[in-house]
Amino acid sequence: MEPGAIDYRDLCMSAAPSRLAGPAERASRRRSAASGSGPGVTLADVAREAGVSSATASRAISGRGPIAAQTRARVLAAVAKLEFEPSPLGRSLRMQTTGLVGVVVPDIADPFYAAAVKGIQHRLEASGYHVALVDTDERVDRETAAIRSLLVARVDGLVVCTSGIAGSWLADAVRRSRTPVVFFDNAVAGVGVGSVTLANEDGMRLLVDHLVVAHGHRRVAYVGGRLSETSGVERLEGFRIGLLAAGLSPVDAYVRMGDWTPASGARETEALLALDEGPTAIVYANARMAFAGLHVLHERGVRVPDGIALASFDDAEGGALLDPPLTALVRRDQQIGDLAGSLILRVLAYAEAGPMHVRIPMELALRRSCGCAGVTA
Amino acid sequence: MEPGAIDYRDLCMSAAPSRLAGPAERASRRRSAASGSGPGVTLADVAREAGVSSATASRAISGRGPIAAQTRARVLAAVAKLEFEPSPLGRSLRMQTTGLVGVVVPDIADPFYAAAVKGIQHRLEASGYHVALVDTDERVDRETAAIRSLLVARVDGLVVCTSGIAGSWLADAVRRSRTPVVFFDNAVAGVGVGSVTLANEDGMRLLVDHLVVAHGHRRVAYVGGRLSETSGVERLEGFRIGLLAAGLSPVDAYVRMGDWTPASGARETEALLALDEGPTAIVYANARMAFAGLHVLHERGVRVPDGIALASFDDAEGGALLDPPLTALVRRDQQIGDLAGSLILRVLAYAEAGPMHVRIPMELALRRSCGCAGVTA
């Protein structure tokens, strides 16, 4: 082990106490102002160097306000010479703006949210915003704390996927702070300047319709997600309506509720298998549950799709790689994040009026787990 | 479609121009100061309400400096009454501290980085820091821009996984800014206050050793990751040394270089299959390439592990769910992030001296893809 290296177990003991001093408690590190260039150089320095007032320097740099071309050039030269970088701290205080957008997600380890965050971040970065990310572990109390804390930090906007249909607290807090909020994946009725959601109901109907009409299944089961989230509610509704539209009626025993996790997908699949007269097809409300379900079926020696056919609402990197490849609804993964980012930017840039709600349509990818030959990629 | 709802295609046209006005260009929204409570209440308001000076109010709230218990109580009452939340903007300017830690990752959609970010965020949140996340898409130019931009934003610290062994720019920038940096997964020699990396070499040796010694393979191939990253280099080295230690010599044709992506995993696997005398076992440098490789093998009708045995350096949610379950090295996924967070906190809290380098040991999970019976979970 090289010098300076330590065993990770030691670190767990020594450097990971449950609570270290936070930013507010820390003594301020003084800037060293070492070479007189780079961070540490102030606008006043630039002004002095250029022989103008700091107001003029500010105008030259920001491009706002009248300024003689020649003066501007002098200032810019000074900026370059001193390698001046305007400090956002002074500007933030003055402008009441942080250049930060808070992003709150239930679980960044879920590939769906990871992709969404990627989309949001790329979008916002292009407009000069930074993303303050908080992962809530799907816990409503953590979500509440996260939003509160981001509001205190004076983020310019918020992009939130709430877990749990948010109560009045969220609505109040958001309204009072006058901070624009965009919801994605799960919307909150009546709150926020916009939302981006999937066509949960339509998509699920597509899936059910395919299983029933194209493949003739009549005993179709459903493994759903949390009903405390709108996506869970809407997908279930889509399942029921899809069944009814196809002339079948939902059977209670075939409708199982999971919580989006692989563990719950496995559990509910086993429950379905234990039934006297089991289903001939199972629809999962998301990919992670479907993956786990497929695994259970393999273990039990049930052939897919011959024994039981499978389909999933939601795809993920790997759905196409499974054996058999999973029939699912597809979308460009970062799209939802990109749109959510666009929505919040629209408000930040133009302070536009009415809320804007976007639904992303879903497309069916017919692979082999439903019984198709697997034409679609 | 409900009122206010629009089709997403319209939005792509109307609200997603390539560049919207950024924070610096926006006119400042004036606080409405509506009810006189909540955000908008200033320390001066509290002081007035409590009948003290703002200096005293500050002392009462921050807990720093001498203050009479009674006075403090009066101030705290005023705080509660007005629902005062200290503005971080004023404090930031004064303290030269933002409470922000920049986190830079190559690809948040990679489950490994997602888990790492989760660990980092949770750790930092516990100490009151926010995480400013940037995803670089594995592009060095984006990484450079990200770090520069975070430094300009005056983050208090940086946690970085660099893609590409960072050149002198990074070293310079980091040193000059005097901002503490912790590297994870990929380290950069001589730069930063710490690093958290996996035991790449040891782990890979474990894998090779198992294949050769336990299962008697003599034609072992390797599908590696980028050699512009230390993890890529170290894993390759581990493979070579492992082979040598087992008394075999590496065969050039069996050593293929991918770039961590599933696509490259598939491509190199096919190249291996095209060989006259192909390998009897393949070791992959990460899970995503292994998944794709397994898929290719399935498609080609090669039985795993009978035809070709498989093992992967790196696991991921789902490795155990594959068919056959994938033999791989395992770790607690968020651990690397947790440790990286601890390391940067240590520096932020104590401004401690020497750099600290941590290696996370890897453990072998014997599943079925290598030929084992699949005892380990």
Next chain:
DNA sequence: CTGAAAGCGCTAACAG
């Protein structure tokens, strides 16, 4: 123990 005053770095009115 408390108050007055200065200032972090920047921008915006308002004069000149």
Next chain:
DNA sequence: CTGTTAGCGCTTTCAG
């Protein structure tokens, strides 16, 4: 067109 002045909200000497 440019300089002066006045803060944004907070912390911290320095006196009292």
